Amino acid sequence: MKIDILGCGSAFSLLNNTSAIRVIDNAGYQLLIDCGPTIPRALWQRGLEVNDIDALFFTHIHPDHCTGLTALLNHWKSFQRTKPLIIWSQPAHRPALLQLANLANWPESGLCFAIDWRDSTPEWRWQNWLLRTAFTHHEIPNLALRIEAPGATLFYSGDGRPTPESIALMAGADLAFQECASATALPDDASHGDFPDCLALFTRLKLPALGLYHCHDCARPILAQACQPHPGLFVSEEGMTFELPLRRGETR
Numbered sequence: 001m002k003i004d005i006l007g008c009g010s011a012f013s014l015l016n017n018t019s020a021i022r023v024i025d026n027a028g029y030q031l032l033i034d035c036g037p038t039i040p041r042a043l044w045q046r047g048l049e050v051n052d053i054d055a056l057f058f059t060h061i062h063p064d065h066c067t068g069l070t071a072l073l074n075h076w077k078s079f080q081r082t083k084p085l086i087i088w089s090q091p092a093h094r095p096a097l098l099q100l101a102n103l104a105n106w107p108e109s110g111l112c113f114a115i116d117w118r119d120s121t122p123e124w125r126w127q128n129w130l131l132r133t134a135f136t137h138h139e140i141p142n143l144a145l146r147i148e149a150p151g152a153t154l155f156y157s158g159d160g161r162p163t164p165e166s167i168a169l170m171a172g173a174d175l176a177f178q179e180c181a182s183a184t185a186l187p188d189d190a191s192h193g194d195f196p197d198c199l200a201l202f203t204r205l206k207l208p209a210l211g212l213y214h215c216h217d218c219a220r221p222i223l224a225q226a227c228q229p230h231p232g233l234f235v236s237e238e239g240m241t242f243e244l245p246l247r248r249g250e251t252r
């Protein structure tokens with residue numbers, strides 16, 4: 001399994017793309033997790049073919065996680081994508097995503113490829129993956145995602161503070177990504193992650209590799225320094241790629 005960091009920034013970052021990753025399994029199936037406003041360009045820069053991405057998963061629909069959908073679908077329409085596209089989201093979030101999708105070809109309706117809208121559930125199978133979700137604590141409901149593929153387990157938190165349910169999905173991952181807005185502790189009922197909490201999880205779960213992302217711009221250098229004494233704990237950066245299983249001692 002390969003992981004391509006498309007963006008690692010917070011909603012209004014001046015430095016980074018909005019947060020999203022691309023997951024490619026050994027059979028070549030590709031999943032895009034989230035698609036904020038700067039993600040279509042990050043994908044175009046990679047020179048992908050229009051049929052390369054098979055599916056999208058939305059953790060939640062704060063604009064920095066979903067408003068790139070319109071431009072991405074419009075691009076695929078303009079360059080004649082033919083492959084059906086699966087989109088997983090929370091059921092309550094689908095009407096808003098449909099509006100974004102409709103705008104991709106407005107005022108005409110429909111695209112030149114089918115969209116297979118599916119509800120995110122606690123667990124489902126796709127290809128040879130097992131996908132599991134759990135809610136984090138965020139301003140709006142956000143689903144963390146765990147992907148188990150042969151030989152590789154990945155965890156991606158989406159936004160929000162870890163919950164016992166999301167921590168259970170993080171445990172045992174070969175590579176995990178946790179939203180970490182702040183370098184200093186936030187209140188327990190905050191809706192974002194913080195470094196002391198992430199470090200405690202990294203240690204307690206004995207994670208081989210934990211990437212912090214969606215960090216506020218001002219927190220990034222402090223976080224990078226705070227990670228240094230802890231091999232395997234790192235600040236995620238766009239352009240990083242990972243191949244799972246990681247080799248011993250490797251975090252990037």
Ligand SMILES: [Zn+2]
Pocket residue numbers: 060062138159
């Ligand atoms: Zn959010």
